[in-house]
Amino acid sequence: MSAIPQTVKPSPQVGPLDDIVLRRPQPIASLPATDPELNLVYEYWNSCRQDGLLPRRKDIDVLQLKPVLGHTHLVDVSAQDPADYRFRLYGSKVRLDRFRNYSNTRVGDYPSVPYRSALIEDYSSVAWSGTPLYQHVVARLQSIRYSYSRLLLPLAEDGRKVNMLVVCTRDRVYPDFSA
Numbered sequence: 001m002s003a004i005p006q007t008v009k010p011s012p013q014v015g016p017l018d019d020i021v022l023r024r025p026q027p028i029a030s031l032p033a034t035d036p037e038l039n040l041v042y043e044y045w046n047s048c049r050q051d052g053l054l055p056r057r058k059d060i061d062v063l064q065l066k067p068v069l070g071h072t073h074l075v076d077v078s079a080q081d082p083a084d085y086r087f088r089l090y091g092s093k094v095r096l097d098r099f100r101n102y103s104n105t106r107v108g109d110y111p112s113v114p115y116r117s118a119l120i121e122d123y124s125s126v127a128w129s130g131t132p133l134y135q136h137v138v139a140r141l142q143s144i145r146y147s148y149s150r151l152l153l154p155l156a157e158d159g160r161k162v163n164m165l166v167v168c169t170r171d172r173v174y175p176d177f178s179a
Contacts (some may be wrong), residue, residue, distance in 0.1 A: 017143055021118040023150075024136040024177055031134060031151075037067040038151045041168050042132065045153045053159025054130055060155065060166065070094075073167040075107070077127040082120045083108025085127075094169060095146060112141050126152045127162045137169075138178050147173050 031039035044064045048055035057074075065072055070093030076086045083106065090102040102110070107123065110116040126133050133152040138145070148169045155164040 019112045019114045019139070019141050021112075021114045021137070021139045021141075022177070023118060023122065024174075026134045026136060026149075028132060028134050035134075035149050035151075035170060035172075037170055038134070038149060038168055041065055041068055041166075042134075042151060042153070045132070045166065050159075054154050054156040054162065056157050056159070057155050057164050065166075065168070068168040068170065071169045071171075073102075073165075075123060075165040075167055076163065077123055077165055078163040081108075082124040082127075083116075085120075085123055088164075091169070095171065115139060115141060122152060123165060123167075126154050126165060130154050130156065130160070130162050136172065136174055136177055138174060145178070147171070147178070 026034070028042065031042055045055060045060070048059040062069065069091075071091045072089070073087055073091055073094075074089040076088050079085055085107040087102045087105050087107070090105070092101070107116065107119050110119060122133060122135070132154065133150075135150045135152075136148075137150050138147045140146075149172045151168045153166040153168075154162040155166060156162050
């Protein structure tokens with residue numbers, strides 16, 4: 001199964017003040033040209049793989065993530081129910097919700113229902129498949145517009161069963177893609 005969730009489409013009833021989230025999956029191969037900082041993170045993650053297995057959390061040196069450190073989350077995806085996935089670390093420079101810190105918060109407790117649903121779909125897809133995911137994301141949350149690229153990278157203590165995600169974002173503007 002592919003780790004590329006379908007783009008969330010707004011329902012016809014979405015009003016001008018309602019929260020909305022749209023995601024556009026991108027090929028990992030496009031990272032070098034479109035997102036050099038995220039590409040460095042992806043290359044580092046890939047270099048930590050041994051014998052084709054996924055890296056473990058202890059294989060990742062956070063100092064190697066310096067270009068995106070404030071824009072990085074660590075998400076524990078070991079729970080059976082994706083709503084119980086938990087942000088272990090939430091990037092301090094992430095603008096969502098006026099820079100609110102979601103560290104140690106369940107994904108299921110994220111206040112915006114459309115955004116929560118998108119997170120659950122994307123995180124569980126990567127957790128289940130063990131395949132990285134690169135996306136363009138646009139959102140309107142509490143009447144504020146956000147636009148960013150996002151890279152989700154799986155980690156697994158045994159190299160196979162994903163238990164943690166490294167999620168990196170970069171603020172971006174997409175003239176052809178808006179919420």
